Amino acid sequence: MRLTTFQKALWAAAGLACLAYGTWVLVADPATPPRAEAAFRPVFSLPDAEGRIRTEADFAGKHLLMFFGFTSCPDVCPTTLSEVAQVMDDLGSDADKVQPIFISVDPVRDRRLGLAAYTSAFHPAILGLAGDEVQTRAAAESFHIYFERQDDPAAPDGYTMSHSPALYLIGPDGDWLRQFAYGTPASDILNDLRSRL
Amino acid sequence: MRTPILAALLSLVGLPALACETFTIGNLMIEHAWSRATIGAERPGVLYVEITNTGSADDALVGIATPVAGMPMLHETVVTDGVASMPHAMSVPVPAGQTVALAPGGYHGMLMGLTTTLKEGEGFPVTLTFRDAGEVTVPVEVLSMRAEGPDCEHAGQ
Structure with a gap:
């Protein structure tokens, strides 16, 4: 099966989206408790x-x-x-x-x-x-x-x-x-x- | 002549709070049924109660019903990885020889679809359905919104 340039671009975009989502899931880990770092100043x-x-x-x-x-x-x-x-x-x-x-x-x-x-x-x-x-x-x-x-x-x-x-x-x-x-x-x-x- | 005096004495002593009475069905003892006052009827109410199984066979609380709520359900507060959620509990185990408490932070009855405001000092009946022991209806005492449990001399909480 030969992919057109457009199809390749689509696959590349899909791959990037998966990577981005994975990174977001890792970074936005909801279970991470606040750390007692120096000068952690939450705001609202x-x-x-x-x-x-x-x-x-x-x-x-x-x-x-x-x-x-x-x-x-x-x-x-x-x-x-x-x-x-x-x-x-x-x-x-x-x-x-x-x-x-x-x-x-x-x-x-x-x-x-x-x-x-x-x-x-x-x-x-x-x-x-x-x-x-x-x-x-x-x-x-x-x-x-x-x-x-x-x-x-x-x-x-x-x-x-x-x-x-x-x-x-x-x-x-x-x-x-x-x-x-x-x-x-x-x-x-x-x-x-x-x-x- | 004695009756009015007796009545006066009784009113001075005060009747024990509803939540401090004990009810039994089969080998189950039901105590400390209480709820928190609500502001209006739009937010769900709560039901807490302690059940002691003095028998040698396990039982389970499988349902609750009350005229003050259109949809009462058993829930359990679960804190997982620092996040609290409230999944439905299909039933609450009442193992032989043990006391199970529906208490703040654990199992509780969630009284959705309140038909009335729950006012401090008032009460309402709740029918507890057990898998084996069957049904028992007990009075629930409405305590203040700030209450953390009934103030009974023998209360375990």
Whole structure:
């Protein structure tokens, strides 16, 4: 079989596409946790419930306790937000040195369902942010976290979200300090924070 | 004359919370059935419960039903390589001699299609269907959104 130049070009393009995809899969490994490198400073720029754009720079000088989730999540998200709320209560007079932030990975639905009412039901200090697809992807990539919409005919609206469930701690100068794995007791998070404040 | 006094005393002591009562079917003990309050009925609710199998034969929880949800399903939160997802669980094993907890971060009932807002302090019935033991209906106590479990003196969580 003889290939025309055009066919050769097509095969070459297909080969390149496969290579590019393979590289992308390797580079975009969703399981890669953030590394505690020097001056790893994740960033975000997302609107709050009132539509004001909030960025990490707004909270300079505070510790940030960051969580990515969605409000239709029945188990993981309420459990983690409950722990965050407990930490904020237990911090007492130090609470104003810590800003807990909930970034929606399901922003369109969460804005419709009401983000502020949800976060404040756990604790009034928790700030909910919900951007558009581009802003949300950018924040997730900056934090090296993974989220994905999963079609599920049985779920409300026909989909659910899988996502990195850890809490991330950002220091007052914007440095990524550590993560708390999902299920870390509130008392452990509290002790860690107290040792830093 | 005694009845009003008794009633007054009882109201002072307070009845034990629903989630702290124990229900049995066959060799299964059902305890600590609780849920979290919801804001409205658009988001799914959750069901947690503990099941102890005091018998010598394995059983399994194969289904849940409740009038407050059009589509209740068993799910399991699974964290794989740092990513949490919630696959459906066809059934929850209840091995002989063991206690299985539907608890935050693991197996849970996902109550989709809520017919009403779940309000803190209220309750609703749930019918648990076991492969061998059959069906049992128990009351579920709705705790606050921040609750991490019922506050029972004998609660294991």
